[in-house]
Amino acid sequence: MTFIKYVTACAGACLLWMLFNAGRTNVVQEELVVPSLPAPFAGKRVFFISDIHRRSVPESLTRKAQQADLVIIGGDLLEKGVPYSRIRRNLRRLKQIGPVLFVWGNNDIEKNTGHLLQLFEEEGVTVLENSTYTWQIGGSVVRVAGAGDRRLSVDPLLLQHTADTEPLFLAIHDPAAIWHIKDRSRIDAALSGHTHGGQIRIGNLSPGEPAGWKYRFGFPLLISSGFGTTKLPMRLGAPVETHLIKLKSRS
Template sequence: MVGVIILFLLCIGILVYMIIEARQNNITRQTLLFKNFPKSFGEITIFFISDIHKRSISEKLIEEVKGSADLVIIGGDLCEKGVPLTKIESNIKLLKSIAPVYFVWGNNDYEINYHELDSLLLSQGVTILDNTAARFESESGDSIAILGIDDIRVGRHRLDLALKDVGEEVPFKILISHNPVIVDEIKPENGIDFIMSGHTHGGQIRIFNIGLYKKGCIEKIGSTTLLTSNGYGTTELPLRLGAPPETHLITIKSL
């Protein structure tokens, strides 16, 4: 009987821990060096957040990031079925208070009326990168580009169109894709230096560090560097274990 009670209390303790871990507001700060990044830009810092799902973004998190980022990128799954537009709008307004916001679609974003979501994003001044690209120029005329593709899982991604939208040659390209499997389609001639993605939640619940997906990380794969984030929110169950939520402040400089 005592053993059963101890086991019960242990299970309750683990459940409480998983709830607390899922509500963390972590910022992963990293500096990446690339030889192709134009020196005339000095550096750029991107606040990257993906897989918000049903979470309300912490105002304390926003205050910690303010003044540190040049751009905000939402890496898909801003929402999911059942999330009201009012909550989505509140989250967007918080992110807008940091810096200009860019967005790519994730598979769960299509669970609500995506026409309404599209309209909301545009009304809030968010730039939607749906198989398109945004170019930035330094004062000396050097260019970098941020490309965004629609979600792979729903069959809407067109990397070729995003590359075409870049236009003339630029020395440095960042690709935003909700799903990291896009890395399998990248060819050296595409000139993609850095990919930012989410989707996997780092496995969300890992037992003895084993999960359905690899834990979030930055890794060199072929000709590109891939960031896969654990993401900010959760799906299905509001629980995490061994894959804490994360947002990212990524500073990019020339090597």
């Protein structure tokens, strides 16, 4: 009986720990070297957040990310059942940091996408649907391409008309979808989410790919562990992540 109580107590403690981990707020400070980066962009910061799902974005997070110059939401801003009031509040919190770009995730399309687009328009959020955002400082430009639309269809020719001489970042929800994009050699870096880093990892055992920076397709690719959770509000071995990315030139 004592052994059973011990096992039960350990299991309960583990569940509480996983619940606690799922509710944490973490801004990872990172640097991204872009050899072709124009001088005015050196030192500028991008705040990347993905897979918010059911969570509320707290003021403490926006304070930690206040140094950012641009915000990119890498999909799964929500999931089925999340009220529009919470979505609007989260967007307004993120807007406190800087201009907000959004790419679609698989859970976003469970909502009324027409209503969501109206909400994005009202809140001044730029939706990238197989399109490119021009980030400009003076006469210098960096492009941010967003892959995927409301059907989660990726346009293979998305990058066809982008200039070779301008730095290009790709924002996409599912990193596996990059395989469908042609002219990938134009990309300087890509930001993605979707996997949650596996969400619950025990050693190498997990249903999803580990999070982190990878070098694939000839460029650095970030797979974020994400801010929220899906199905179970628990995390183990795959901590909550948002990213404050400082841009640097090679020099």
